[in-house]
Amino acid sequence: MxxxxxxxxxxxxxxxxxxxxxxxxxxxxxxxxxxxxxxxxxxxxxxxxxxxxxxxxxxxxxxxxxxxxxxxxxxxxxxxxxxxxxxxxxxxxxxxxxxxxxxxxxxxxxxxxxxxxxxxxxxxxxxxxxxxxxxxxxxxxxxxxxxxxxxxxxxxxxxxxxxxxxxxxxxxxxxxxxxxxxxxxxxxxxxxxxxxxxxxxxxxxxxxxxxxxxxxHKFNNIKYDIPYNIVDEYKKIKFKSKNSKLGNIRNQISEDVEKGIKESNNRIMSITAPTGTGKTLMSMSAALKLKKKLNKNMKIIYCLPFTSVIDQNYEVYSEIIEKVMGEEKVTNDRILKHHHLSEVHYISEWENYNDNKAKFLIENWNSQIIVTTFMQFFNTVFSSRNSELVKYNSIANSIVLLDEVQSLPFKYWLIINKLFKVMAEKLNIYFIFITATQPLIFEQDEIKELIDQPKKYFDKFKRTKLHVNLDSIDYNSFLVEMENMILENEEKNILIILNTVKLAQSTYEFIKSLDLENTRIYFLSTGIIPKERRKRIREIKTGNIQLDKFIYNKIKGLINDVSFKKINNTIIKLNKIKKRKIVISTQLIEAGVDIDMDIVVRDLATLDSINQSAGRCNRENRGEYLGDVHLYNINNENGKEYNSFIYDNYLISKTKEVLSEKNIIYEEEYLDMNKEYFEKVRKDMSEKESKDLIEAILKLNFKDVANNFKLIDSKDKVSVFIEVDEQAKNIWNEYKKIMKQDNPLIRREMFNNIKKDFYDNVINIFKNKVKESEEMGIAYVPYEGLCASYNKDTGYKVEENDVIL
The missing domain is CATH 1.10.3210 (Hypothetical protein af1432)
Structure with a gap:
């Protein structure tokens, strides 16, 4: 031998x-x-x-x-x-x-x-x-x-x-x-x-x-064992004693979807249902029933547009597995979360990985169910990069759920239509597009709607009415209207969504100056560091004050048990006092952030965004109450509409066409309104970007395709580390030590150990708006200089009309 x-x-x-x-x-x-x-x-x-x-x-x-x-x-x-x-x-x-x-x-x-x-x-x-x-x-x-x-x-x-x-x-x-x-x-x-x-x-x-x-030095094959009816079994456990009108409608929609799955032979399908109808559970159940019908080992890839809501949906799916299969079955070979901030930690039933092995398994979607972002999925589809294409083979034999698809830029509708139809056939992929506002990416004969006559469900929902006012209003007059609305509705929870960070910050400061009683005021934007943003969203949802985990443990370690118990009891007592909530936010709150408010105010945006904003109002359908959604067209001192700093003028013009000559629109009319909007958009939209991409694909110009398909254009943005507290200071010092490591492989492995905590303190700012110089590849705001650049209430300090994300 x-x-x-x-x-x-x-x-x-x-x-x-x-x-x-x-x-x-x-x-x-x-x-x-x-x-x-x-x-x-x-x-x-x-x-x-x-x-x-x-x-x-x-x-x-x-x-x-x-x-x-x-x-x-x-x-x-x-x-x-x-x-x-x-x-x-x-x-x-x-x-x-x-x-x-x-x-x-x-x-x-x-x-x-x-x-x-x-x-x-x-x-x-x-x-x-x-x-x-x-x-x-x-x-x-x-x-x-x-x-x-x-x-x-x-x-x-x-x-x-x-x-x-x-x-x-x-x-x-x-x-x-x-x-x-x-x-x-x-x-x-x-x-x-x-x-x-x-x-x-x-x-x-x-x-x-x-x-x-x-x-x-071995193959890592997946054993498929998640039951096709796991969502049904979970609902029996979770909602066994609950019966409500909304719950009954959700069950009816689920039954419709299941029937649609049985009858469909299409590879491209859609679920069009009102906001707040349980699409997270419904879509996963649909995918598992489809997998059962096909009788094949199929990965389920669930995609969302925003990293901020990945954790929320991942936790729901993890809970389903835990309640039905057992806590020990919540492993990464069954359910996996993947986005750019994911921890490099992979657990299977047989072994735990924390190193390059974990990184490989996570980045290559080695799981039965993957919860990920549009960015990860579309980068895989259109990228030319080795690190992203390594999992391209994983999307073959898969069921891809694309939730909140209305967020896909209209300029890419044509290329998505053309490429997905071929990918579905050649790679054995089944696509399900999920939203309350279905964009017209596919012709009616190219896509199968799984809900028979979605309109019948939109007609059942009478949760909100949209008050339309397209007349220009200057910012000071808008503030007067907000003050009156807040004072006249002293027991109502109010959400105000504005188009620029500076506008939102100014509005927050104004409302705070009103010195309102029995009210908690919250500010949300991507200029707030992620860990604080998550904490605020949890408080808005639950109504309970929550201490940061690091601060909680720090206090506990510094004082005796008796004193700590008093602090804890004080927080519990405060949480028992029900206070109304006023939330001032940028558009980050629109999709996937599951909060329920009585009144929503929205600065003029594209119609799909307006619809998503309305989905935060009376979400749980509180009896006879009809939530109010107020639309304003706010202008700056030069008469320029604030929406023009954020949205495509073409889309705003189509929104105005649909809303013109309307004063009040009820929720049951939203479906037809959105259909009219998307028909107008598609009729006159430019297809140049898509056609250029198609030409590049046909010529096998992989690099050009990758460079020209951008869901989010981040090339002009800079990451900024905000040293807000002692924990952040410790993380930054650890980062500095890591960056001094000569070996890039060791450096990357060390950084993976702190990556999640590190990025919990990082925001992204346009390069020309960043005040700080870069240190070791990232801009840095030290704790000592915090006041000059960052406000703990309203985030990174910006100039008029500045946009952070």
Missing amino acids: YSYKLNSHENILLINHLKNVGDRCSEIITEKDIKFSYEKEKLMYVSKVMGYTHDLGKGTKYFQRYLDQMINYGKSDVDKNLRCHGYLSALYTYHLLKDYDEELALMAFTIVKRHHGNLENSDVEYTIDAIQVKSAKKLVKNQLNSLEKEEIKHILEELGLKYVDENLLLNSIEDIAYEAFEQLTQIQKNEDLEKYIVYKFLFSCLIFGDKEDAIF
């Missing part, structure tokens, strides 16, 4: 790594019900060959010396180009596949070449001039001269692949360049979105298998 010596990673033989990755790539495709124009067996073979050859270039003396030096000394003097293995490995891949399928061989060549990097535009990838050919030949010749040829021959033989002569590899560089140019000519004529999807899918299979084996 041959004695293998070449390594791919520390203590991992190259032969073992190549075999594991190739077998894993093939297994991933075997398990997926993909339906490309390429035969499934052909893709399985191509992916296996990619896995078997992707690191063959590590068989040079250059790479082996580099690996040995890095293991022993943490640094290496080996030339970077000579130790790189992607291009040489890709040559092997191409030659072993070119007689099998020329097109897929070239695709596999570029995938292997790029497997440690990001996908490039095809015009860059497939264009190589004479100078580049000469440089590539020189590099490959040096690498081939240092190749451990005997062991490479044995590796290929054991993997069932033929040996490729080194001279053939070297001399074929020009041939590949020619074939690439020919392929580019064909790509320019491409009219099928499939190539874009299959390219990314194969790339994802390879980089996923590569990283999984390097980290775990």
Whole structure:
């Protein structure tokens, strides 16, 4: 038996790594019900060959010396180009596949070449001039001269692949360049979105298998065991003694959705239901019933537009599993939360992970149910980045729930329509779009509404009436109206939603100056650090004052038990005194923040935003009470509408068209009103952004697609760490120590341990509004200078019309 010596990673033989990755790539495709124009067996073979050859270039003396030096000394003097293995490995891949399928061989060549990097535009990838050919030949010749040829021959033989002569590899560089140019000519004529999807899918299979084996040396398959009726069982436990009109309507809607699932053969569906009708439970139940109907192992990916509401929905789903399956079953292989602030901690029934293993499992959605953001999902769909595409294969064989889809920018409706229809068919994905205000992304015959005649449920809801006033009102006059409203409704909870941070801050200060009795006044905006924002939302929802956990533990540690008990009892007594609430907020409160107010005031916004704001009013349908939603069109001293600082003028104009000549609109009219709005938007909207993206996709310009699809444009924003208290000071000092660590891998691992607490103190501000200079990659407000930049009540101090998020 041959004695293998070449390594791919520390203590991992190259032969073992190549075999594991190739077998894993093939297994991933075997398990997926993909339906490309390429035969499934052909893709399985191509992916296996990619896995078997992707690191063959590590068989040079250059790479082996580099690996040995890095293991022993943490640094290496080996030339970077000579130790790189992607291009040489890709040559092997191409030659072993070119007689099998020329097109897929070239695709596999570029995938292997790029497997440690990001996908490039095809015009860059497939264009190589004479100078580049000469440089590539020189590099490959040096690498081939240092190749451990005997062991490479044995590796290929054991993997069932033929040996490729080194001279053939070297001399074929020009041939590949020619074939690439020919392929580019064909790509320019491409009219099928499939190539874009299959390219990314194969790339994802390879980089996923590569990283999984390097980290775990084993496969991490999911065992699907969440019962299809778990939501039904949970409702029996949770609501067994509760019976209400709203509860009955929720049950009727759920039954309608379940019936729709049984009758639907569509891959693209929708749930259109009024706000506050239990869509969180309803949508999960629908997904599980669909999974049962399909009788397949399908991931459920539940997506929301805002990070701020991910925790809330994750906790609901965790509670469902806990109540029905048992507390010990609430594990990350069943339910997983993933956004950019997620803790790097993964728990399965068998093992706990806190390191790179946890990071890999979380970022690759290794779970039965994933609760994540639009940002994470759409970045995966449109990205060219290695770190985001590694989970692209995970969205095949999945049920994707997109909640609050009205927040998707209208400029992307066309590309979402075109791409999702192909992805659904090719990758076996079922999409369910969920909202009270369904945008017209798909034609009626392209999407199946799971609720038979949604209007019958909107007609049953008479919770609110919208008072429309589109006439301009200056800010001072608006404040007078607010004062009168507050004084005339002394027992009513009032929510005031304004379009700019400065406007909201000024309004908060004005209302605070009224010195109101028996009233708690709250301010919310993204300029408030996240941990304080969450605390305020909890207090608004429950009506109970809550001490920050760190402060709570600090007080407890500083005083004796008797004194602490007195403080605790005082808080309990205060919470028993029912006080009305006045909340001043920016638009962050619109979607997913589950609060219930008596009166809502809204500065003019787009109609879908107005509808979401109305969803915070009389949410729980309190008997005969009809909640009031007041719409104002506030102008600044120059006569400019404040909505113009936030919203697209085109969308505001369509909103005004729909609302013009209306004084009061009742909730049962909201559905028709929103339909009219979206029809007007779609009729005249520009499709340029979508059409440009479609053209880039057809040309396989991966980088251009990624750069031009932006749900949130954050390029001009700066993260700012706010040192609000002793805990924040400790975290910042820990961060400074971490940033002094030379090794980037160790630095990242150390930061992951404090990431959640760190970002609990971070806000995002437009670059030209930040007063502080950056320290170690982030702007920093020290506790000593807090007053100059940050107000603990109203957050980051901004100028007139400034926007934070």
